[in-house]
Amino acid sequence: MIINTQLENKGNLFPGKVLSFYQDVDKIYFKTENGVILQITIIRGSVIRFRYATDNNFENDFSYAISNEGARGYSKLEVGDYENHYKIKTKKIVIEISKSDLRTSIFDISGKVICNDDWGFHWEQSYEYGGNIVKMSKSAPQGECYYGLGDKATHLNLKGKRFENWATDQYAFGKDQDPLYKSVPFYIGMYEERAYGIFFDNTFKTFFDFCNERRNVTSFWAHGGEMNYYFFYGPDMQDVITRYTDLTGKPELPPLWALGYHQCKWSYYPESKVREITQKFRELQIPCDAIYLDIDYMDGFRCFTWNKDYFPDPKKMVSELEEDGFKTVVIIDPGIKVDDDYWVYKEALDKDYFCKRADGPYMRGKVWPGECYFPDFTNPEVRKWWSGLFKEIIDDIGVKGVWNDMNEPAVMEVPSKTFPNDVRHNYDGNFCSHRKAHNIYGTQMARATYEGVKKYAYPKRPFIITRSAYSGAQRYTSSWTGDNVASWEHLWIANIQAQRMSMSGMSFTGSDIGGFAEHPTGELYTRWIQLGVFHPFCRTHSSGDHGNQEPWTFGEEVIEVTKKYVELRYQLLPYLYTMFWEYAEYGIPMLKPLVLFDQYDLQTHYRTDEFIFGNQILVCPVQESNSKGRRMYIPRGNWYNYWTKEYITGGMERWVDADIDIIPMFIKEGALIPKYPVQQYVGEKEIKVLKLEAYFKLGAKEVSKVYEDAQDGYDYMKGRYSLRTFTVTGKEKEVIIQQHKDGTFITEYDTIEFEFIGLPFTIKEVEVDNVIVDLRSVQSSENDTILGIPKDFKEIHVIG
Template identity: 70%
Template sequence: MITNTELEFKGDLYPSKIVSFEHDVDSVFFHSDNSVILKVTIVRDSLIRFRYTTKGYFSNDFSYAIDKSHSHGYNFLEITEELEFYKIQTSKVKCIIQKIDMRISIFDLNDNVLLEDELGFHWEESYEFGGNIVKMSKASKDGECFYGLGDKATQMNLKGKRLENFATDQYAFQKDQEPLYKVVPFYIGLQHKQAYGIFFDNTFRTFFDFCHERRNVTSFWAEGGEMNYYFIHGPQMEDVVASYTDLTGKPELPPLWALGYHQCKWSYFPESNVKEVTAKFRELKIPCDAIYLDIDYMDGFRCFTWNKEYFPDPKRMVAELAEDGFKTVVIIDPGIKIDKEYSVYKEALEKDYFCKRADGPYMKGKVWPGECNFPDYTNPEVREWWAGLFKELISDIGVKGVWNDMNEPAVMEVPNKTFPMDVRHDYDGNPCSHRKAHNIYGTQMARATYHGVKRFAYPKRPFIITRSAYAGAQRYTSSWTGDNVATWEHLWIANIQVQRMSISGMGFTGSDIGGFAEQPSGELFTRWIQLGVFHPFCRTHSSGDHGDQEPWAFDEEVVDITRKFVNLRYQLLPYLYTMFWQYIEEGIPMLKPLVYFDQADTQTHYRNDEFVFGNQILVCPILEPNAIGRRMYVPRGQWYNYWTNSLVNGGKEMWVDTKYDEIPVFVKAGAVIPKYPVQQYVGELEFDELTLDLYYKEGKEKSVVYEDAQDGYDYKKGRYSFLTFQVTGKELELNIQLHKEGKYDTPYSMYKINLIGLPFKIKSIEIDNEEVAVDIEAIERDNYLIVDKEFNVLHITGK
């Protein structure tokens, strides 16, 4: 056994024995005789916060990640003292704190160990910067699996990996490269089919080691700040993810158009080029809702300006694009060009809004405009000023969305690619260096952008997208996975990253379809579109260096397949919108890795490729060239092949045939999938019926459909429609019960119900207990029936 003295000799220090404790409402303080204080706060019965200080007192408690409206309060709390330990018990867990060394163990109420300290909290004095490097190590059991941590470009299961969190502009990153653009220091542990979560809320550079250095030890540490983490009890992964998402916050609903297809390139200019691209989408009948303007729309890359040579009348152009159904999204970076004639620069200079070095001068760095200064978005006054700058773009010109890039923050031609670490930040009245503020800089920029766009877009909803983000950024913004590459490996990476972001609280995420750097083959572009339409955010983007990347830049077959899959996305918009509603209402991730979908099946614990889109559609992308099919794992239950309607029993790996214009897609038996008619853009068509694809199942299955006015805030006043379909199938019966909530009256009056997999001939149809006269032969021939949307119970009897 290693003693404390030996470990201290190695440079690490540890808490010594507890000499006192005090209980204050929801918190318990433990004091050691070497001035360590442990504060245990019961946030909820299943959510416990642990804070440590080695100074003998705690600094101001402030976090950008925690949502102020998160739910808290517990049903039961009991604290008892035993001879060797203290015990804190809630209605869900028991927490044991050892008196001799402050080590912690957490048990469920059946005394199963959920998580226990190995060495527990320890620290090392940082001689270079002052303060401490704070560390935590936990014992890990054989067979334990780990998931989460945001945008990591590695296998879903993080067992055996060491990962770093430091927001970094990683152009053309590779598989397993660290660190990347996002910082989400949250992971899910799964052992003995029980899940728990750890959120290490520390904005310094952090590290996580999942049994990489030592086989049965998981550890995390930070280069400064406080050892401050939350333990989240499952036992289901869905409970862990929902609790974490509630803690760090949820977005508001995006406008429905933001869930459509977006087209982007570095760069579309001049205006004639933009118009040519948008006209081609309409000509080829490939639906598209948004067109992006990259940095070349600006005057010399100055934010909030327009290049009048390329775009002589932006207001007119944006209005003309809107008439054709295109919403204009523009890029805004943090670097403000040093130019005394430039009004944004002058105002920020006068008001002292730029970041400064420790010894006083403004921090200067080179980005696209040349030498720039950078606003301190951690200052609330600066955020308010920044928000106000969007008036012209949004109110006057009519831009519908803003894209924040380069906000890691990225700086060119310096070895560390970012600010010097001595730059000072306000940090909302908690002054600090860039070491602490670096990881949240991009989120605070996106936050300021969000408040500006929201203010001037009102009564419509805002749309923001950011490249860099810290935990909690989902409250303000969507995101994408950064500057990827047009390779098959990157298609694999994109699939994993978006799944991982979904279970890390940031659901509204996608990748640059086709790859940003280099040029995809037609086949790679096709396979990427086929995956991308099943991501919450769906945008093609490329650097333009190696040629064009619009669907028509390839051959006619690529155009046809792109149209087929983008059409499918537009049909599935009500399903996707419902997924989003469940994300913001219940914290349910929009994409579910198989391990999330069925954690009790150990076959899912190492799966990477397959995921469940929403609750009832299983997707498995094709990730290699010349494929005529692939092996995939179909989770337990019954699933219909979307293309053939054939039924398969899951719980096994199987070969699935596929074609160039298909990827394996399955629908859960019993599901009711809502579909709109294909539109070239959201709101183009008025229609009188909602299509419902009903997949027969013997047994019960519930499906939900959320709809509202597709934009605006009336939904917050109850003006929405929430439908619950309870489908019950028997040998010679099919029963559909419909329950309606909300005050929104949908514009259509009928449901077209496609009956898929019905195992019997129809004898009679009853609606609300009354038999209806219908042409049963026609229904059996066409496999659908049309009913009034006001029905409550639909009963089909077989013979």
């Protein structure tokens, strides 16, 4: 208590002695002698909400981040009153609350500490703005590691660092620069191989300190609002992430074309240039599904307009591009030009939909069109109006996707790069200043955009991409990591950013391949495309100021390597789509850093480069120039080198050869990797055969899944999908593959083609559903390890 007294003298206030507690179903309240109330809500047995009030008063309970569709409920809840503490017990954890100062300790069922308060909740009054600066500090045992926080351009393990969450337009940001475009106040802690998570659901400017200021203390605080956080217990890290993603919301499946390769530049115009670019892709046979139009497609950068000099007939152009397999994606920014002859401006002005300053005038700021006003996307009426603006672009012209940029919100030529603090927002009826609304402004713009595109694209699925985001944005949109730089350092950053975003519930993310600012060498672009095809969102984008950045601008060698890897991505689309289905259905991250793949291996805790693509493919980009290979860590278990088919044992670091046309890739033994034939765009070809590369494993059963549906539309929600679950058992002279199929979708193909890799025997006999078949009728004439089997088999035996 001496510490508390000293801190109070510095302006910090702490809870007093607990006077009473009571339980209201799933909520338990503790009241202190100095007006602090702690509300503990049991969301699930391993998901607990902690919410603190001062002055005996909670704010209105409202959050943009929390999904209404997440799982709720628990099987056990006991509350006990002891001499020095209260105890709350669920099936998964035990919480103790100190009667003297409200500090909490959380244990697993066996009594091991998961997370302890250090100073716990404390606060100071904000004289400048009113309300409180709310703070929480937790004990950090030596050896605890930290991950998450969304888009941070730093080492994957956050130990020893401090961060700020304030969505910021950071053109050409650098390594360790903070803050960036997104605010994701969720982190994962891990100690003694037990993982937990904390989501600080506070949209004010927030800070996180992971043992930076005090060696054994982790703390987080906000410049306003409530101390309101959710605690998730694993102990597996993946369970922490899936529970957080369930709470903040899972996405719909995107259309399959959105997982193809996309090409973008600031800017492709006029129409002849767009056609030149798309025709070149088809001429060189580099697969591509989407072409992007940046701000120059508009009339004077006015949103929802077209520059008729550049694009005289956009509907015709978009239609003809689609006939050639290209979906058109257009940019839409939040700034609306102040112009009495501009219909969007006039409508919003008439309806009073623009953000205002504290004393009444509209928020005016300079962006690309010049002087602009900005819609208040925290107003549900404004979101509805905004969604209606997409009718012409989507329904009439036929654009298939929308790209929201500058939505931090970014404002030019002001030191803060954004709105002043005194701008007022509706906040869905919880009126507030920009201090509270800033971090969710971009997400609410993306939400309004998503609702509009979904409405007018129906019965097809919408595709949205946003630069700024807050927790929960994954329900509406994909994302990219902003205005990066064409440098080797940024290739390293992009690799970590995509991994971290996956760990933070936002898997559908990628970087600007090749770098946005400056111009990459052919070698750097090659290494970046090799990495980019293994990111869920795959797009080349550049500023254009330093030269063109299409694959053919770098010469023949780069064309060939680009083609090789983009073709590989298209072959792996059924694998990637199955990854996305697992993410949408269960919240499972699409990319897994090695620590997430195997947290029980201490060697993984500080690895940054290697990651698991889905569940079974290990990828490690080459991130230095003039490299003929690299050292990398192979996780525990046995793996096959994808390129050489060499069988290796993991759990160690090793040198891997990697000439300019190779990215180190390894396949987990026992895996079945589904592949489609190469297409120039999704839907170009009828899929006549599903290929499964079967990597032999001796011993225990391994499970692989393949999810398929119509590749667009919503019939999959009515059961029209195909989910094939394969269980593989390897023996010295036999491989047994069992198939279980769910869903009513009938695939185009009738045959599954197995290619066996690493078989220790020559195939002499094949049995399908208890019937021995003529080997010549199922075996490829070109390769005797390839077997074509009718797709709906239940069990096959491959015998040596």
